[in-house]
Each structure stands twice: as structure tokens, then as C-alpha cells.
Amino acid sequence: MTRSVKLAAQALAVGLVVGLLALLVWRVARDSNKGVSQALAQGEHPTAPAFDLGRLDGRGRIDLASIRGKKPIVLDFWASWCVPCIHESKRLEAARKEYGDRVAFIGVDTKDFSGDARQWQRKHGITYPSVHDGSGSVLSKWGGLPIPKIFFVDRSGKVIGELVVEEDLPRYLRQIAAS
Amino acid sequence: MRRLALIALAASLIVPVARASEQHPTSAELEGEVMCPVCGTTLDQSNSPAAQQIKRLIATRIAAGDTKSEIKSRLVAEYGDAILAAPEHKGFGLLAWWLPIAGILAAAAVVGVGAWRWSRAREREPEGPGLDPALEQRLDDELARWDT
Numbered sequence: 670m671t672r673s674v675k676l677a678a679q680a681l682a683v684g685l686v687v688g689l690l691a692l693l694v695w696r697v698a699r700d701s702n703k704g705v706s707q708a709l710a711q712g713e714h715p716t717a718p719a720f721d722l723g724r725l726d727g728r729g730r731i732d733l734a735s736i737r738g739k740k741p742i743v744l745d746f747w748a749s750w751c752v753p754c755i756h757e758s759k760r761l762e763a764a765r766k767e768y769g770d771r772v773a774f775i776g777v778d779t780k781d782f783s784g785d786a787r788q789w790q791r792k793h794g795i796t797y798p799s800v801h802d803g804s805g806s807v808l809s810k811w812g813g814l815p816i817p818k819i820f821f822v823d824r825s826g827k828v829i830g831e832l833v834v835e836e837d838l839p840r841y842l843r844q845i846a847a848s
Numbered sequence: 849m850r851r852l853a854l855i856a857l858a859a860s861l862i863v864p865v866a867r868a869s870e871q872h873p874t875s876a877e878l879e880g881e882v883m884c885p886v887c888g889t890t891l892d893q894s895n896s897p898a899a900q901q902i903k904r905l906i907a908t909r910i911a912a913g914d915t916k917s918e919i920k921s922r923l924v925a926e927y928g929d930a931i932l933a934a935p936e937h938k939g940f941g942l943l944a945w946w947l948p949i950a951g952i953l954a955a956a957a958v959v960g961v962g963a964w965r966w967s968r969a970r971e972r973e974p975e976g977p978g979l980d981p982a983l984e985q986r987l988d989d990e991l992a993r994w995d996t
Contacts, residue, residue, distance in 0.1 A: 749901070750896075750900070751897070780885040780886055780927065781901075782901065782902075785901060803926045804927055805927075806928070
């Protein structure tokens with residue numbers, strides 16, 4: 670083996686190791702990116718991460734970036750297999766009757782079958798529009814499982830809170846409606 | 849010749865089994881190849897509501913006569929590629945299957961070439977200088993003295 674071939678082989682081996690190391694660092698850095706939930710828990714109010722997903726009812730798409738900053742938003746992460754989601758979504762449906770003209774109510778059906786999700790909406794009388802996030806990639810930006818997860822975004826596009834206790838719903842709704 | 853016949857026999861046994869698995873999959877085998885989207889394990893190791901929902905769908909599609917590929921495609925369309933426990937044998941997924949094999953072959957080649965070069969180098973090693981004739985004579989004399 671000539672010296673140049675030997676050097677090239679060594680450079681290739683070192684390059685491979687450095688590449689794998691870079692991949693590992695990138696993966697760890699990506700996984701440690703905090704979601705909206707974690708930011709809120711630390712007292713921050715991040716801008717609502719955008720998404721552009723197809724609607725469950727098949728009537729086009731919802732692009733959050735086009736609503737963000739124009740109208741307050743209530744974002745509800747749910748799935749048809751999630752039992753507590755039934756109660757929370759029904760509460761949002763009721764609140765929509767009072768705030769629907771001033772606040773956009775958007776559901777994000779996550780890690781779920783779209784067919785089952787549509788059936789679930791009909792069964793429980795949920796009429797606010799939902800998008801389908803089957804892979805859960807949008808959910809992970811907002812903080813990941815468990816669900817239900819309900820966020821309140823004010824008119825400026827900042828996330829001001831997440832529903833933790835029942836009383837949070839009327840409190841945050843009043844706050845974002847007045848923003 | 850005999851070895852070739854054995855390989856052909858093994859292939860003739862494996863191919864129909866693989867084809868049957870593709871055409872008529874069982875719930876058990878699919879549940880071992882599909883992930884639960886909320887628990888990080890395969891479906892067969894989870895009883896979460898999300899896993900049960902997918903198990904029901906798999907059972908329904910098997911009963912409807914879908915092939916394994918059709919069921920998996922449907923799951924990927926809903927949940928994305930991450931729903932499969934192993935990457936598919938096509939496109940970018942092929943890398944995950946062939947890269948380790950290529951790595952093992954490359955490592956074997958490096959070890960093989962290294963061993964070959966090492967054995968060649970030993971063959972070519974020059975022999976050391978012979979004994980001094982005077983010393984050799986003296987050694988023979990000494991040995992002869994001990995023999996007597």
C-alpha cells in the first residue's frame with residue numbers, strides 16, 4: 670500500500686468518526702430543544718410555533734402563521750384514544766359559543782387515525798376545526814405527551830399560558846380575548 | 849454442486865414462507881413490527897389506548913384481506929415513518945439495512961489485507977548472519993566431547 674493511499678484511508682476513517690460524532694451532537698441538541706410547555710414552566714412566553722397541516726374535515730389546511738398575530742388562539746392537542754380529551758374538548762366547544770367571534774379555536778389531532786378522529790368529533794359534538802398531526806411532530810414542538818394539552822395565544826402571537834387546572838380556561842380566555 | 853443444491857433448497861423453503869407472510873399477515877407478526885406512537889415500544893409490548901386502537905385497525909385490515917405492505921403503508925400515511933419498528937427496504941431506509949453490512953465487509957477486508965501484508969513481510973524477512981566458522985567448529989568439538 671503506497672503512502673498516499675494509506676493517508677487517504679486514515680483521513681477517511683477520521684472523517685467517518687468525526688461525522689458520526691457530529692450526528693450524535695446534533696441529535697442530542699435537537700432532543701434537548703424545549704417545547705412551549707417547558708418554556709412556560711420557566712416563566713417564558715414564547716411565540717407560538719407555526720405549523721401548516723391539513724384539516725381533518727378535508728376542507729384545506731390551517732396555517733397557524735397566518736392567524737398568529739391577528740387573532741387570539743386556543744390550541745387544543747387531542748386524540749380519539751385520549752379519554753380525558755373528551756371532557757376538555759367539550760369545555761372548549763362550550764366556550765366557543767361565547768368567545769368564537771373573537772378567539773380562534775383550533776384542535777390538533779395528534780398521533781391518531783384521522784378516520785377515528787373524525788368519528789370522535791361527530792360522537793362528541795366537537796365542531797371547531799382540527800388539523801391532523803399523525804406523526805406528532807407539531808405536538809413535540811409544543812411540549813410532547815401527555816395530552817390533552819391546551820394553550821392560549823394572545824393577539825400578538827405569544828403563548829401566555831397552558832391549561833393546568835379547570836379555572837385556567839375562563840381566566841386565560843378572558844385574558845386573550847381582551848388582548 | 850452439493851452446496852448449491854442446499855442453497856437452492858433453503859431458498860425454495862424461505863420464499864414461500866415470506867410470500868405467505870406478505871399475503872396473509874398475522875396480527876402477532878405485525879404487532880411486533882409496528883411501534884406504539886405514545887410508548888416507545890412495539891405494539892405487542894403495550895396495552896395503552898393508542899396501541900389498542902392500532903391493534904384494532906390491524907385486525908380489521910387483516911380481516912378485510914389487506915397485505916402486510918398495504919397495512920404498513922396505511923399506518924405510515926397516518927403516523928409517518930416512525931410508526932415502523934424497522935426502516936423499510938426502499939429509498940433512504942435501505943441505508944439502515946446495508947450500511948452495517950458494508951461496514952462489516954469493509955472491516956473484514958481491512959483485517960484480511962493487514963494479515964496478508966503481515967505474513968508477506970515475515971516471509972521476506974532476511975536471515976541473520978551465519979555463525980563464525982571458528983565458533984561453529986568449536987561448538988562441534990565441544991558437543992563431540994560430551995558424546996564420548
